[in-house]
Amino acid sequence: MARQSRKKSNSKLWFLVHSWLALPIWFFVLIVCFTGMLAVVSQEIVWLANADVRASKPDDDSQRLSYQQVLDAMHKAEPELAVRFFSQPDGSHFALQASVTRADGTNALLYVNPYTGAIQGQRPDFDFEAFTRALHGWWLVPFSNGYSWGWYLVSLLGLPMLASLVTGLVVYKKFWRGFFKPLRTGHGPRIFWGDVHRLAGVWSIWFIAVIAITGTWFLIQAILADNHVTISSEPIVPVIAREQVPRTADGGPAPRIDLDQAARIASQKIPGLDISFISLPATAYSHYSMGGRGWYPLMFQTAEVNPYTRNVDSQFLLGDRSALEFVTESMRPLHTGDFGGLAIKLIWFFFGLVLTLMVFSGLLIWTKRTTQATLAALKRGERPARKRATASPTTLEAQP
């Protein structure tokens, strides 16, 4: 009897902890979940809204152009453009993106058709993708000295999230039987939202765990970076030595290999290197830098090709990573769901929606129940022990 009542009061405590976790910042948590859900599919939303970012084939048997062919086409259309960087978003339905500097000193991101090289448009001043990510990731607080404190604010939520998962599973008796429990309507909103909360909860155990753990990693990452601790084994690429840049007879610029030659050299040296982004040398002593996903889609492989000597001066492949890096570098894609095309993104989006709904239903339950339960618990503390066993007017079990 005594043990049972201790057990019961323990579960009451767990329940109260669970109930108070998201509060009093529920609205903040709600917006973070909501913007995170949007950020996952922000690229697709832009694709739907803006025809410029779509890679439309002019006809069925059109072939994709090479990077150099695209560059040539762009220079033909706008000779003054200085292209700095090409990047192909994950998915062939997306237009190629080109970072450029114009003669007037402005930078732009251009959407280029990968089949024709036509410049279809430019990223608008209001960049929906970047905005939702900045709002979700660091609450728009600028990075002025190391990580933004907004980053800490958001990533700290990983801890209460993890705690609500654990306490939620503790208070939800036999949660493994809850996967197919029907929602009870007609018993009032408290019962209904309670059922929604539990059903959504058991189905998203894995997702909450993933998001909470990776979110907590973002916190750790910021702490490490702000204390100048690095666990990266990525080589620091030195600039090209002065002697490797040839002198020309007429005092003109030294000839460089072109983008396609650079890409070919890297692909030959590194079998299986997928080149989904490539940057042009940013100075006379800089490399062509390129990279893409390897067989393990959560991480990127990169290579630096010397435009004068044609050597691959530096590379960072999957095999170069330490075991720890496999874990830490996987954290970001696991959080954002951008490692397996549209299907994975839609799963992440759906569970992001469910998570947002969990915060919302949790709040509804809280307003109806926790205030009363807390008051009752406080009151019980003031009462004689004899009465305590029967005093609770509200059910504190998670299962009504």
Place this chain on the structure above:
Amino acid sequence: MSQTDTLPPSGLKQLWLKWRFHLNILLILIPLGFMPKYFADASLFRGDSGLGANIVEGIQVGRWTLDLAELRDEAPRAEGPAGYFKAFNAACTSCDEGVKATYLRVGKPRSLRAAGTIFFGAPARMGTSLPIPPRTRPDADIWITIEGWDGKMYQAAVPLAKASPATAAWLEKQGGNK
């Protein structure tokens, strides 16, 4: 349950309810407050707000003319053990021809090998991050060095106090501490 409803609300609960409400509002106000800064920064990096702050125009370096600006009108930023850095931008449309590299340094470089930090990017908008030793004299000059494809070196100097008054003021303060 009716008992709890009829209890007079305690002072603690009152305070809590009020505080909870304000904490939510406060958290939502943060991104709203930073939104103008966010869009101003986006515009700054796009170059839509010009080259930067305190632009020094028409600096003659050899046969080229260059504009120099600090990215932000502010003191150098600490970058951990590497020390303090100041971001500068430069524009030199005539540099398309003949220029191999452009460098920036506090104090006059003795040779091309010590010309300073290299400017990255297209001549129309290049950027570099200049290390500022805290012991620098506030009246120091910053030197722009252009390395030509002909192997020659071309130089010009700008008073640091003119290119970045905030840095000069910061150095003044640093000197006071030492």
